[in-house]
Amino acid sequence: MRRPALGSLLWGVIPFVGTCLSVPLWDRIDPRILGLPFSYFWLISWLFLTPLCTWRAYRIEAKRDAVYLSDGDASDGGGA
Amino acid sequence: MSASATALTVIFGIVGVGAAIGFYAGSRHKMTLEQWTVGGRAFGVVFIWLLMAGEVYTTFTFLGASGWAYSRGGPALYIIGYQPLAFLISFFILPAVWNAAKKHGMQTQADFFLVRYGSKYLAALVALLGVVCIVPYLQVQLTGLGIIVEVASFGGIGRMPAMLCAFTLVAGFVFVSGVRGVAWVSVLKDILLLFAALFVGIGLPYIYFGGIGPMFTAVIRAHPGHLVMPGATENLGHAWYMSSVLMTALGFFMWPHNFGASFTAKSGDTLRRNAVIMPLYSITMPLMLFVGLTALMVVPGLSNGDLSLLTLVRKTYPAWFLGLIGGAGALTAMVPSAILILTAATLFAKNICRGVFAPDMTDRGVALLARVMVLVVTAAALISAMNSSMSLVSLLLVGYAGVAQLFPGVILGLFSKRVTMPGVASGLVVAAGVVAFLILSKRDPFYGLNAGFVGVCLNFAITGVVSYCTPAEPYRLDGAAAVSLATKGAHES
Numbered sequence: 001m002r003r004p005a006l007g008s009l010l011w012g013v014i015p016f017v018g019t020c021l022s023v024p025l026w027d028r029i030d031p032r033i034l035g036l037p038f039s040y041f042w043l044i045s046w047l048f049l050t051p052l053c054t055w056r057a058y059r060i061e062a063k064r065d066a067v068y069l070s071d072g073d074a075s076d077g078g079g080a
Numbered sequence: 081m082s083a084s085a086t087a088l089t090v091i092f093g094i095v096g097v098g099a100a101i102g103f104y105a106g107s108r109h110k111m112t113l114e115q116w117t118v119g120g121r122a123f124g125v126v127f128i129w130l131l132m133a134g135e136v137y138t139t140f141t142f143l144g145a146s147g148w149a150y151s152r153g154g155p156a157l158y159i160i161g162y163q164p165l166a167f168l169i170s171f172f173i174l175p176a177v178w179n180a181a182k183k184h185g186m187q188t189q190a191d192f193f194l195v196r197y198g199s200k201y202l203a204a205l206v207a208l209l210g211v212v213c214i215v216p217y218l219q220v221q222l223t224g225l226g227i228i229v230e231v232a233s234f235g236g237i238g239r240m241p242a243m244l245c246a247f248t249l250v251a252g253f254v255f256v257s258g259v260r261g262v263a264w265v266s267v268l269k270d271i272l273l274l275f276a277a278l279f280v281g282i283g284l285p286y287i288y289f290g291g292i293g294p295m296f297t298a299v300i301r302a303h304p305g306h307l308v309m310p311g312a313t314e315n316l317g318h319a320w321y322m323s324s325v326l327m328t329a330l331g332f333f334m335w336p337h338n339f340g341a342s343f344t345a346k347s348g349d350t351l352r353r354n355a356v357i358m359p360l361y362s363i364t365m366p367l368m369l370f371v372g373l374t375a376l377m378v379v380p381g382l383s384n385g386d387l388s389l390l391t392l393v394r395k396t397y398p399a400w401f402l403g404l405i406g407g408a409g410a411l412t413a414m415v416p417s418a419i420l421i422l423t424a425a426t427l428f429a430k431n432i433c434r435g436v437f438a439p440d441m442t443d444r445g446v447a448l449l450a451r452v453m454v455l456v457v458t459a460a461a462l463i464s465a466m467n468s469s470m471s472l473v474s475l476l477l478v479g480y481a482g483v484a485q486l487f488p489g490v491i492l493g494l495f496s497k498r499v500t501m502p503g504v505a506s507g508l509v510v511a512a513g514v515v516a517f518l519i520l521s522k523r524d525p526f527y528g529l530n531a532g533f534v535g536v537c538l539n540f541a542i543t544g545v546v547s548y549c550t551p552a553e554p555y556r557l558d559g560a561a562a563v564s565l566a567t568k569g570a571h572e573s
Contacts, residue, residue, distance in 0.1 A: 029300060
């Protein structure tokens with residue numbers, strides 16, 4: 001068993017705050033951006049921001065994999 | 081040719097091409113149980129992406145999302161909200177699931193529970209919950225197919241005969257091709273859908289309003305409250321949004337077919353990279369909502385919001401184009417249907433029948449029984465579809481509320497050493513019961529919260545308390561399995 005690193009989990013929390021928990025702050029029509037109501041603009045932005053956050057987490061986990069696998073316990077590594 | 085004949089010819093042409101690709105791709109591989117269900121466990125990033133994407137774009141996306149934007153308004157935003165989060169969650173859990181699956185030769189989601197908790201009864205329970213939840217999901221696809229043919233034939237062909245013939249085709253398709261064939265058809269389907277989404281999502285607002293911005297301005301003027309929550313509903317506000325987004329994001333990879341799709345990956349790293357890029361695929365979702373909102377202005381007063389996209393397309397474009405959109409929609413229903421049926425049939429045959437009742441059954445026997453179950457599951461969804469009038473999105477949310485209850489067992493099973501079988505089993509049973517009660521007695525949303533979310537919270541609490549009160553069990557995912565997994569020499573890779 002290997003749990004994800006704290007750093008990657010923190011990157012993972014950001015989109016949850018951005019798209020889910022903060023809904024009372026952005027569920028509004030104004031300001032309109034690019035013609036879109038603010039809520040639409042906000043959620044569409046997160047379709048691009050979420051991969052960025054996940055990619056940061058990926059970098060962290062990939063680095064850990066390299067260390068982990070070189071320690072010899074390859075059988076339990078998160079990646080291949 | 082009349083308009084309806086043109087549209088239907090194009091639709092059946094597209095479906096025919098899709099079916100041919102599936103048969104061809106499937107027929108090139110010898111169909112052992114391992115090939116049929118997990119494609120020999122050899123799919124790389126691209127193929128996995130296609131397979132998972134195949135399960136993202138369903139009729140729910142196509143007709144359901146626009147339908148909710150049309151009939152509900154603001155709450156439909158949850159559809160854009162949950163998808164990136166679902167993939168984010170997969171980043172953290174699927175590689176670990178894949179490792180365990182690879183090590184123990186798992187083929188189904190219930191196998192995971194069997195190995196981790198060492199109980200065939202818990203595994204059968206998980207399989208049963210999966211099959212039960214798949215029925216409404218299948219029903220979504222079936223109803224969607226029915227709607228497509230009904231609208232494209234200008235009402236000439238009723239929804240019932242349309243659903244019947246479409247599902248004969250789907251069932252036949254599943255029989256022959258298995259998971260590999262499905263993944264290839266999914267390529268065709270996604271290209272068509274992407275094209276269709278761009279064309280209608282940008283084109284329709286442009287044709288009627290001169291652009292997406294002016295379309296929104298018109299909607300805001302005509303229906304001032306429609307775009308913010310609770311929109312056209314009374315009780316789907318912010319609490320509902322948050323609880324639904326969380327519940328569906330947690331539930332997404334708890335669908336037995338999505339969970340199982342991860343087994344087809346070549347490595348855990350494939351799944352991680354996949355999780356990074358998948359949210360980009362959701363870019364069509366807002367386009368579908370735009371179509372629903374345009375329809376609200378142009379074809380108001382439809383009794384069923386799910387009809388809005390196709391009705392608007394029919395009104396705007398020539399018949400052959402309606403056929404193209406309808407054909408894309410039909411494949412969008414067929415591919416996920418095939419995957420769902422395949423999963424449900426395998427779960428039933430392997431983890432319920434062999435797992436509990438007939439432990440001596442061979443892999444050949446399981447594969448055979450699974451094929452019989454294809455017909456049973458399809459028939460169940462068909463009957464259910466004929467007797468239901470729920471909107472596509474509401475129907476899917478019911479299924480989600482059920483499968484999300486598997487989340488505590490999976491996440492704690494992966495990352496906690498203290499969780500026990502009685503804990504997970506009691507959490508699952510009580511939560512599933514409470515969710516079923518809330519939904520059937522029309523108490524969903526419950527104090528503004530999604531019933532499935534209430535269930536997940538309760539589930540975690542019960543699992544935690546009961547696990548704490550029962551003796552610790554070994555962590556069975558590392559090292560050799562305590563329970564020998566009933567794959568009986570099926571997996572060699």
